Amino acid sequence: MKHLPPLPVLQAFEAAARLGSFSRAAAERNLTPGAVSRHIQALEHWYGAPLFARNGPQVRLTPDGQGLRDRLGEPMQALHDALLAADTVRETPLSLFTLPSIAESLILPHLADFRARHPHIRLSLLTQYAMMSLPPALPVVAVRFGVFDEAGLSVHRSPEEALIAVAAPDWIEQHGTDPAGWPPSDMLRHTDTPWPARLGKTRLRPEGLEVNDAALLKSAARRGLGVIWTRQRLAEADLTAGTLQAIADCHAASGRFYALAYRSELETQPAVTAFRDWFLPYLNGRPAPEP
Template identity: 30%
Template structure:
């Protein structure tokens, strides 16, 4: 078999059509050929393989054992070809890529792109999440989400969200601990987001920034990501911080609620940014202008 040439693709296509449609006539119609042409393709295929592929009963045909073996291989091969073509088409379609820290990617970038894709449903999008926002490579994607005051001479940027931070917990925890105001957090369990980024506030730092002057007496649960902090709060483990610009859907008053009225506006924000020297592609410019009009 290794010395034989592969059968012509046209014969394989005709074979596939005959099996799927059950007759040479219907296969010919699908392939825009005459029935005689399809019969010649199948005969050519059988001769090249040295075996009969079909049993003929009037107009109807059925596979022989060897025909069934070939059809399984043909089906798998054609499916692989279809998937490859789809992958090539997708790679050639217009696309956008955005990098952001993991929490911002989940709760700010994905909802933002979801709204954008409702207007541009054919756009391919790649979201790159990084654990440390300081490690974002602005040259590796069309855009990245930058955190700060927007004063970056090397970047083109526009603010998409102002930083606002407040404390959240589940209603049952708030009621059990009888939390009525900021001072009551002194006896609550706190969920601390550990980060090497000095701009990321801990829950106790936030409490001091919004006016708490007492001493915290509860326990501390330390987690390594924003997602884990929210999950811990949902599990009733205590008070966590939530960022309004990256607000999880659970903060709806039913599953998670504000623990106290205090909120912190830091003056910082999240910005859609890219190198100032880069010329935007037409699709990137469309997103840029849409964000500007939506802000």
């Protein structure tokens, strides 16, 4: 019987096939690009056909490579599930990739409920700004805002998010609700969510502090440093508490959504499905049902 290739070889192939790059696969697998290339060459020798078409640093799957990738997804997930099935009662790890602002507004307020419902799941909350490729086989989910590459992912989207102008009540009392009277230096900016060119008939000239974190920007507004253009759901807790106030007629559709995403082959992974079923009501703006 022909011996199967070693698991690290198959893992290197899967990563390179998914990411379309030996160097990116090397970074994900903690290998050198040369090691990934050698793994791929060994697999091609074993398979008896080229699996990648190479054009300098760019690689793409050949038909044989695409077929192998399609056939490997389910067996690799089954292998992972088989190794975990020996002790289904023990703690199950689950990693959640998200933004600090999403963690603060959508995850942490409800996290006690998740822990009460699923005490056997050990959740790791990992915040980062760059979109990362979700690793194969491991129980990992991501909650993001905006547009990202959905290839190979199962994605659940929220209703479209609204953008609103908010500020501390004292700031509004001093500067009013008419954008024409706002000091440009007090119009705080988010790197990824710029102010619109106009609000009503007023042309905007925001020149205030620029921040790349929406939660930090909201904190600056709470401290009276200025007015911000932000996601409505991110501001809801402060609007309810009265620490921030929405400015009438200063709102717009964002054209973007919150999304829960995970690799498609994890559709039936217990920790992933538990988090998905628990989180979807919150993603859609309604509380989770009673257990």
